[in-house]
Amino acid sequence: MENKRLGIISGLSAYLLWGMLGVFWKLLSVVPAMDTLAYRIVWSLVTISVVLTFQKSWKEVWHVIIELIQNHKMGLIILSAFLISINWFLYIDMVTHEQATEASLSYYIMPLMNVVVAVIFLHEKLSRSKIVALILVIIGVVILTIQTGSLPLNTLLMAATFCFYGLIKKQVPLPATISLTLETLFVAPIALVYLFLSPHVMIQNGPKITILLIMSGILTVIPLLLFAVANKNTDFITLSFIQYLNPTIQLLMAIFVLHEAFNWHKVIVFAFIWTGILVFIIGSLNSYYKLKKTAS
Template structure:
């Protein structure tokens, strides 16, 4: 019971922090998005290196690297590093260009995109509730496309990049600290070269922005570690409910803190998305309850 309470508390804390990050990136809007991404990668590596040093886990990291190379799975880690970097870049770009509501929409869509991937690549069957949920979400995306005059590519790419990142994580499960360390090590050289060539200097916008850029690494690592604790101590269905806290907070921050327009067009789009999510949650909960009964002795 104590472990489950710890898992739920950690899950809420992780998703709450992720939800608030939109406001944090908005504070860095004076810095070009690509530079912000590069600083985030570099300072994340510094932060996770300190964590691993405190934990005395470098020997384990080296063992994991050798094992991944031996098992020919290192390519998946390289791909996951680039996928999460794409996701970070899109999110930073959208939030700093007054598209935080569209960014939150991506995280609402993402769980249902996982279902599509499971059907296409893992050959899982769609239940009736999932078909209805996907239909409602597709209608929402179509309406958004008609209203804006173009397909919301950034929103869909954000959802897809994190979706496939999650698929890889399931294929190559690693402890959160080691996973983040490997991913940042892979992309950090590119980030460092970019920062070396970029005309932007970290200190040029004043000490406040400099401190925020350094903090970007800490704010990347902490929620990930909290999520690792939640994932270990919480059942899947509970964590599935908690995950919607992230985009909900993002949406509220976008409307009430960043003052983005949320007109009736967006209300209609989100109404379809939320309806799809409710159907999806209800169907998932029903399936979970049935499976629990089936396995009872």
């Protein structure tokens, strides 16, 4: 019971922090999005290196690298590093360009996109509730496309990159700290070269922005470590519910803190998305309890 309580608290804390990150990136809007991403990667590597040194886990990282090379899975980790980097860039870019509501929408769409990926790549079967949920989400995306005059590519790409990132994680499961270490190790050299060539200098916008850029690494690592604790001590169904806290907080922050417009077109879009998610959750709960009853 104590472990489950720890898991729930850690999960709530992780998703709360992730949900509030939009406001943090907005504070860095004076810095080009690509530069912010590069700083985030570099300082994340620095932060996770300190954590691994404190935990004395570098030997474990080396063993994992050797194992991945021997199993010919290193390519998947490199691909996951680029997918999460694209996801990070899109989120930073959207938030700093008054599109935080669209960014939150992608995290609502993502669980249902996971279903599509599971059907295509893992050959899982679609239940009736999942089909209904997908149709509702598609209607929401179509309405958004008609309202804006173009397909919400950034929203869909953001959801897709994290979706395929998650698929790789299922194929190559690794501890969260080691996973982030390897991913940042692969993209950090590119980030450093970019920063060296970029006209932007980290200290040019004053000490406040400089400190925030350094903190970007800490704020990337802390929720990940909390999520690792939650994932270890919380059952899947509870964590599935908690995950919707992230986009909900993102949306609330976008409306009440970043003061983004939330007109009736967006209300209709989100209404379809939320209804789809509700159908998806009810269907998932029914499947979970049926499976549990069969197992007992």
